[in-house]
Amino acid sequence: LKIDINLNKTVDNSYPVIIGDLPQLVFNKKVAIVTNPTVAGLHLGTLLGKLTATEIYPIIIPDGEEHKHLGTIEYILDRLFEHRFDRSSLLIAFGGGVVGDMTGFTAALYERGIDFIQIPTTLLSAVDASVGGKTGINNRFGKNLIGSFNQPKAVYIDPSFLATLKSRELSAGIAEALKMGVMFDREYFEFLQNADISDTQELLKLISRSVSLKAEVVALDEKEHGVRAVLNYGHTFAHVIENETNYKKYLHGEAVAMGMVMANALAVNLGNMSADEAALVERVLAKFGLPTRYVVKDVDAFYDKFFLDKKTEGAKIKFIVPDGIGGHEIVSGIDENIVKAALAEFATK
Amino acid sequence: LKIDINLNKTVDNSYPVIIGDLPQLVFNKKVAIVTNPTVAGLHLGTLLGKLTATEIYPIIIPDGEEHKHLGTIEYILDRLFEHRFDRSSLLIAFGGGVVGDMTGFTAALYERGIDFIQIPTTLLSAVDASVGGKTGINNRFGKNLIGSFNQPKAVYIDPSFLATLKSRELSAGIAEALKMGVMFDREYFEFLQNADISDTQELLKLISRSVSLKAEVVALDEKEHGVRAVLNYGHTFAHVIENETNYKKYLHGEAVAMGMVMANALAVNLGNMSADEAALVERVLAKFGLPTRYVVKDVDAFYDKFFLDKKTEGAKIKFIVPDGIGGHEIVSGIDENIVKAALAEFATK
Numbered sequence: 001l002k003i004d005i006n007l008n009k010t011v012d013n014s015y016p017v018i019i020g021d022l023p024q025l026v027f028n029k030k031v032a033i034v035t036n037p038t039v040a041g042l043h044l045g046t047l048l049g050k051l052t053a054t055e056i057y058p059i060i061i062p063d064g065e066e067h068k069h070l071g072t073i074e075y076i077l078d079r080l081f082e083h084r085f086d087r088s089s090l091l092i093a094f095g096g097g098v099v100g101d102m103t104g105f106t107a108a109l110y111e112r113g114i115d116f117i118q119i120p121t122t123l124l125s126a127v128d129a130s131v132g133g134k135t136g137i138n139n140r141f142g143k144n145l146i147g148s149f150n151q152p153k154a155v156y157i158d159p160s161f162l163a164t165l166k167s168r169e170l171s172a173g174i175a176e177a178l179k180m181g182v183m184f185d186r187e188y189f190e191f192l193q194n195a196d197i198s199d200t201q202e203l204l205k206l207i208s209r210s211v212s213l214k215a216e217v218v219a220l221d222e223k224e225h226g227v228r229a230v231l232n233y234g235h236t237f238a239h240v241i242e243n244e245t246n247y248k249k250y251l252h253g254e255a256v257a258m259g260m261v262m263a264n265a266l267a268v269n270l271g272n273m274s275a276d277e278a279a280l281v282e283r284v285l286a287k288f289g290l291p292t293r294y295v296v297k298d299v300d301a302f303y304d305k306f307f308l309d310k311k312t313e314g315a316k317i318k319f320i321v322p323d324g325i326g327g328h329e330i331v332s333g334i335d336e337n338i339v340k341a342a343l344a345e346f347a348t349k
Numbered sequence: 350l351k352i353d354i355n356l357n358k359t360v361d362n363s364y365p366v367i368i369g370d371l372p373q374l375v376f377n378k379k380v381a382i383v384t385n386p387t388v389a390g391l392h393l394g395t396l397l398g399k400l401t402a403t404e405i406y407p408i409i410i411p412d413g414e415e416h417k418h419l420g421t422i423e424y425i426l427d428r429l430f431e432h433r434f435d436r437s438s439l440l441i442a443f444g445g446g447v448v449g450d451m452t453g454f455t456a457a458l459y460e461r462g463i464d465f466i467q468i469p470t471t472l473l474s475a476v477d478a479s480v481g482g483k484t485g486i487n488n489r490f491g492k493n494l495i496g497s498f499n500q501p502k503a504v505y506i507d508p509s510f511l512a513t514l515k516s517r518e519l520s521a522g523i524a525e526a527l528k529m530g531v532m533f534d535r536e537y538f539e540f541l542q543n544a545d546i547s548d549t550q551e552l553l554k555l556i557s558r559s560v561s562l563k564a565e566v567v568a569l570d571e572k573e574h575g576v577r578a579v580l581n582y583g584h585t586f587a588h589v590i591e592n593e594t595n596y597k598k599y600l601h602g603e604a605v606a607m608g609m610v611m612a613n614a615l616a617v618n619l620g621n622m623s624a625d626e627a628a629l630v631e632r633v634l635a636k637f638g639l640p641t642r643y644v645v646k647d648v649d650a651f652y653d654k655f656f657l658d659k660k661t662e663g664a665k666i667k668f669i670v671p672d673g674i675g676g677h678e679i680v681s682g683i684d685e686n687i688v689k690a691a692l693a694e695f696a697t698k
């Protein structure tokens with residue numbers, strides 16, 4: 001006897017990304033603003049001035065990747081229960097990637113799911129974390145190992161919140177934008193090559209093109225069964241760099257920049273791009289103040305750490321490499337020696 | 350500037366429920382069997398005899414609702430990380446509702462979601478918890494307050510695993526089956542009225558009809574925005590009964606049976622069913638050895654506890670009452686005195 005459970009799919013999880021001045025937001029429900037002390041100090045007043053709701057509760061969580069764990073999720077959940085939030089209530093993620101990841105994850109779990117919206121305050125979260133619905137936390141086994149796919153109801157990207165960023169934080173966001181250009185769009189790469197991000201119009205163009213490109217990829221492959229893996233360009237190497245430097249020395253975008261340069265070295269060896277193209281990408285990364293050269297102290301040890309990454313399936317590692325500037329290829333089951341030869345180019349002599 | 354993120358919905362979360370002898374199960378992947386010591390002692394050998402996989406890991410969690418908390422979820426997650434499960438691995442929930450809820454929740458969180466299947470070993474989980482995809486845990490604020498909607502890939506209901514159940518546990522499952530009859534299907538209620546569940550054929554019919562009815566409801570309303578709330582018939586009262594008796598005195602199905610009798614008293618007062626029909630439902634519940642009369646010591650205190658239930662929205666409580674036997678009505682915003690008058694019928698004189 002077999003009974004088929006056919007669940008209809010009428011629930012739509014599409015959502016808009018609104019780029020520009022934050023509009024007045026009016027909600028006839030309870031709202032919690034999850035943020036960190038830095039963002040609260042700089043911008044909470046501005047947000048509160050634009051927000052109307054039945055009740056508003058700021059929930060301040062500590063800043064930093066090292067607080068992105070289950071204990072902080074429980075802290076947020078407890079506050080929501082204390083304020084008697086129900087399934088119709090709303091969370092607002094007001095901060096960078098850490099705040100966004102944890103707010104989205106909490107929203108997925110609270111009473112089996114409540115709505116959330118994102119108002120990113122870093123360039124990295126504006127161009128990258130605000131699209132895609134990946135939420136999650138770290139544990140002792142690694143980064144983002146526990147989480148869910150949970151889409152926000154809307155994303156508001158207001159460049160005035162980005163105006164207080166340090167230049168190093170801005171550059172970290174540009175690394176992810178350049179990643180999109182190298183993988184998907186040569187014209188966008190060339191725009192970035194000459195972009196002046198102190199000009200608000202150019203910054204808006206940078207953000208909107210990056211969001212559009214990522215939206216197309218995620219729409220094709222929400223759960224990362226295929227092309228979405230291309231977004232990991234530079235990241236396979238970056239995760240090892242971050243691990244070796246205890247997540248302290250480099251911002252995520254900085255590690256990605258150095259990882260892109262490593263992936264390009266592999267691509268050159270595979271015949272996927274010319275040495276000139278690789279050098280051009282490196283120059284543009286450097287132009288925005290990003291580090292490009294990570295020194296590999298021990299090639300074998302660096303290689304072994306690929307296998308700690310959750311994106312490995314069985315014993316095979318997928319490498320994402322450019323196919324020229326503006327194209328991409330996913331290479332699986334590549335010979336160990338080819339990878340190590342590319343790593344050796346970054347080794348201390 | 351507004352960019353719409355349109356996520357396609359090609360991922361299908363429909364699944365089969367297979368009722369009858371457990372077939373040979375062959376998986377070319379790592380499998381973890383989440384179960385409790387009682388079920389492991391009685392049936393793990395049988396399951397292992399039918400299961401082939403790359404690697405098989407039993408994960409034994411303590412039995413009982415009081416262990417359905419985040420700490421146990423972390424325990425299961427840690428075992429999966431230690432065994433280097435990846436996104437292609439599989440979890441099997443082998444037990445009753447507690448095992449099913451926690452396995453499904455863990456599967457939702459592990460690397461943002463891995464597959465799980467359910468093999469229920471109690472009648473309650475076979476007829477109720479195996480369909481619907483509600484997973485979750487308790488915390489100090491209440492039951493099932495943290496969780497997710499996560500559908501299994503398949504459910505296997507083998508009556509031989511139910512043969513070792515105590516009669517009290519069987520009865521608890523029948524309460525949920527009777528709930529489905531009273532709410533949706535008079536003919537099914539009449540079948541149950543005369544059913545002999547020691548007969549395997551009648552037990553199979555009981556299970557399959559209950560599963561089919563629940564499947565229809567869940568297909569209409571997976572996320573409980575409408576008709577799915579009808580499945581809470583008896584439960585609004587049962588949650589208070591369980592709270593007042595510290596979740597120890599009664600099995601969940603027993604509390605539901607008493608809650609159904611209370612909801613029926615309310616329905617009689619509202620003119621939704623006759624006193625004869627209410628008496629008939631109570632007799633059938635009693636025939637299966639279920640308790641039907643909970644003594645309300647303090648009507649006001651009992652009433653106030655409705656508001657601790659997460660299913661309340663704002664200050665309104667939804668009551669689910671029969672509309673005759675085989676019909677249902679969701680009553681919202683009902684006058685406090687009408688509810689208290691019904692509760693008073695169960696008060697100590």
